[in-house]
Amino acid sequence: MTGRSLKIQKQYLEKAKRALIDLNLTQEVFAETRVGCRRSTISNFLNGKPVARDIFIRACEILKLDWQEITGLKKSSTDKQQTEIDIDALVNQLRKQVKADIENRCGTMRILDMTQPIGLSHIYTQVNILEKILGRRRKEIAELQRDCNLEDFDRFGLGKVTEAKIPAQDAVTKYRKLLILGKPGAGKTTFLKHLAIQCNNGQFQGDLVPFFVTLKDFAESGINLLSYLNCFLSSIKESSLEDLKQVLGSGKALILLDGLDEVLEADSDRVLREVREFSTDFHNNRYVMTCRIAAKEYTFEQFTEVEIADFDWQQITTFANNWFKNKAIKPETFLDRIKEDKPIQELASNPLLLTLLCLAFEESGDFPHNRARLYKEGLDALLKKWDAKRGIKRDKVYQKLWLQRKEALLSKIAWDTFAPGEYFFKQEVAEKYISEYIRNLPGASIDEEALQLDSEVVLKSIEAQHGLLVARAKHIYSFSHLTFHEYFTAREIVIVRQSAEAALPELVSHIFEKRWREVFLLVVAMSDNADRLVLLMKEKIDISVARDEKIQEFLQWLNVRISKLNSKSATELILQVKETKETGDFYVEINVSPSRGVSLYLNISELLKIAKKGNSILYQRMEKFYNRYYNLSPSNKIIQTGKFILQNKLASFLEKMLFKYFNITHNWQFDGEQKTLLIQYYRANQLLAQCLHQECYVSREVRQEIEETLLLPMAEIDRRRQVIRT
Numbered sequence: 001m002t003g004r005s006l007k008i009q010k011q012y013l014e015k016a017k018r019a020l021i022d023l024n025l026t027q028e029v030f031a032e033t034r035v036g037c038r039r040s041t042i043s044n045f046l047n048g049k050p051v052a053r054d055i056f057i058r059a060c061e062i063l064k065l066d067w068q069e070i071t072g073l074k075k076s077s078t079d080k081q082q083t084e085i086d087i088d089a090l091v092n093q094l095r096k097q098v099k100a101d102i103e104n105r106c107g108t109m110r111i112l113d114m115t116q117p118i119g120l121s122h123i124y125t126q127v128n129i130l131e132k133i134l135g136r137r138r139k140e141i142a143e144l145q146r147d148c149n150l151e152d153f154d155r156f157g158l159g160k161v162t163e164a165k166i167p168a169q170d171a172v173t174k175y176r177k178l179l180i181l182g183k184p185g186a187g188k189t190t191f192l193k194h195l196a197i198q199c200n201n202g203q204f205q206g207d208l209v210p211f212f213v214t215l216k217d218f219a220e221s222g223i224n225l226l227s228y229l230n231c232f233l234s235s236i237k238e239s240s241l242e243d244l245k246q247v248l249g250s251g252k253a254l255i256l257l258d259g260l261d262e263v264l265e266a267d268s269d270r271v272l273r274e275v276r277e278f279s280t281d282f283h284n285n286r287y288v289m290t291c292r293i294a295a296k297e298y299t300f301e302q303f304t305e306v307e308i309a310d311f312d313w314q315q316i317t318t319f320a321n322n323w324f325k326n327k328a329i330k331p332e333t334f335l336d337r338i339k340e341d342k343p344i345q346e347l348a349s350n351p352l353l354l355t356l357l358c359l360a361f362e363e364s365g366d367f368p369h370n371r372a373r374l375y376k377e378g379l380d381a382l383l384k385k386w387d388a389k390r391g392i393k394r395d396k397v398y399q400k401l402w403l404q405r406k407e408a409l410l411s412k413i414a415w416d417t418f419a420p421g422e423y424f425f426k427q428e429v430a431e432k433y434i435s436e437y438i439r440n441l442p443g444a445s446i447d448e449e450a451l452q453l454d455s456e457v458v459l460k461s462i463e464a465q466h467g468l469l470v471a472r473a474k475h476i477y478s479f480s481h482l483t484f485h486e487y488f489t490a491r492e493i494v495i496v497r498q499s500a501e502a503a504l505p506e507l508v509s510h511i512f513e514k515r516w517r518e519v520f521l522l523v524v525a526m527s528d529n530a531d532r533l534v535l536l537m538k539e540k541i542d543i544s545v546a547r548d549e550k551i552q553e554f555l556q557w558l559n560v561r562i563s564k565l566n567s568k569s570a571t572e573l574i575l576q577v578k579e580t581k582e583t584g585d586f587y588v589e590i591n592v593s594p595s596r597g598v599s600l601y602l603n604i605s606e607l608l609k610i611a612k613k614g615n616s617i618l619y620q621r622m623e624k625f626y627n628r629y630y631n632l633s634p635s636n637k638i639i640q641t642g643k644f645i646l647q648n649k650l651a652s653f654l655e656k657m658l659f660k661y662f663n664i665t666h667n668w669q670f671d672g673e674q675k676t677l678l679i680q681y682y683r684a685n686q687l688l689a690q691c692l693h694q695e696c697y698v699s700r701e702v703r704q705e706i707e708e709t710l711l712l713p714m715a716e717i718d719r720r721r722q723v724i725r726t
Helices: 010-022 027-035 039-046 053-063 077-106 141-145 155-159 168-174 188-200 215-221 225-236 241-249 265-281 313-323 331-339 342-347 351-364 371-389 403-418 427-438 448-466 482-497 503-508 514-526 531-544 549-565 570-574 576-583 604-614 616-629 648-662 672-693 700-709 714-725
Strands: 128-130 165-167 177-182 209-214 253-258 286-292 304-308 469-473 476-479 587-590 600-603 638-640
Touching: 010 039, 010 053, 027 039, 027 053, 039 053, 053 265, 077 188, 077 209, 077 225, 077 241, 128 168, 141 469, 165 168, 168 177, 168 188, 177 188, 188 209, 188 253, 188 286, 209 215, 209 225, 215 225, 215 265, 225 241, 225 265, 313 331, 313 351, 331 342, 331 351, 342 351, 342 371, 342 482, 351 371, 371 403, 371 482, 371 514, 403 427, 403 448, 403 482, 427 448, 427 476, 448 469, 476 482, 482 503, 482 514, 503 514, 503 531, 514 531, 514 672, 531 672, 531 700, 549 672, 549 714, 672 700, 700 714
Parallel strands: 177 286, 177 304, 209 253, 253 286, 587 638
Antiparallel strands: 128 165, 128 304, 469 476, 587 600
């Protein structure tokens, strides 16, 4: 009897035939509908001839026969006890044999631009598993959009997952054969290495021998999996193939198979067949295999498929605490920074991109001021660096679609879907965009059927190889991160559409829509010269309130107040919210409520300086209160005029002082429409100020013109323009 076939011993043949009769099935029906093989195979099975091991065991399970008994492989209790003693000793021997190698291969990690490896235990963060594959959910676009309110834009609703999650290690315990799917950079290999180390140290499945197999290396070896494992053991210390078979046959191994998606197409069928046969022959062992989502068309009947979940905030926090431990930059600084920048926080849900963010932040204690450059680095990691750094070559699914063309294609899809607010789109729509793009490439086929097939393959490759488009439900796609959707939309505007006269006015028409905010910031950052765009933005903002006389009167009043209260420009004043919160200093918020109009933040230290120069009585009174309350806890350091977060007495005093000496607490009594218009006006000005504040190219003259006329009424703007002309 060979290692890959089994046969029934003569004394059990009648028992097998009776079991089939009891099912009331013919050999042909039993073979084709129940076992999934030919009738001749079942005939051999019932006549005591050798049959493939997996088919033999499957047939026995259906017939409720003990396959070990009818093959004569079942041992007596005495033999079994002695075998268990021998197996335990052999397991301990092999565990000692592989220990150093597992520690060496799995104990460290080096990602992207790390200058040196880092200990896995120092950085590892527990990953979670979704037991339902998101891309296979039967949901409609309308269901996915329920979490997305486009009026009150919530970017995190787009990728919101309501399915239950369990710790990945619990899933390995729960399922003997597990196939873990995940997007690029989701942490699949890191988790497998963690399992190997945990098993190696006796902290998880400590009675098993861990084997960590990189499937790409196995494929290149050209030998079967049993021989590959034996060669691995022999390379460490001379060992017997029979010892390995004995351990595997007793179910005493933890087989970790990493990177099914990294196997080239030429080797794919052989590797798939080897994994199926090996896991059938030695079915009592524990198996965990990883693969990128959508990477392969395969069927592993005995494996349970699960998906690795994105990081949540708790996991991001744990990762950051591990990364910045004992470093000059504190993890709290990093976490506070990404918490206030939602697009960056969204990228942090991917472990690979989170590592990139940590590396970037560690260099200077902040992220690059040009956010487009940071996002481009993240895209480069997914498009080329991640595979290149690990020496992985993937099959080119469409020869004419090299990297730059993939970026152009993604930009086209991004614009055509983002502009109408279609964050989720059907697979057929994505394939249509791809087909329209590749039909215009040199030498492309004009055959519609061929184009359709090519577009399907391209979509799957973008999902599997780069993870930039992902299936959110069955036949429904979106960009993996809204941040990348916005980046590619901005890229399309800057590289393709900006040359058209109407492109920038079309973009500026969206300036009051919250969901376009990030696109504006990116277009300004990516443009060689953003003068025309920022001037159009300024014009659109000013015109929005030009016809409301009361708002114009308010802006005139506000201009006088700004000139009295603060030496800073209006641009800096708008951005001062962030500055004062970062320094933790005492500040007063003036006109905070919508009924009062625009929010302005004034540092009390600044007010003291102003008062000291111009009003000694005010200075003395404010200094007294300032010194009295300065040492309060941070939560009590904010005074909001009219909201009394601090003691009523102090808030009331400050309001009286500000009114008496600066006349800045005027109640304008705006109606509902004016309140909405003012809030819209302020937010758009804030966006414009942020565009100028980031690293971008805007000429000195244009920048000065905008800063000097920010928050001014139209009459004052026109007056200044007239002066310039004359």
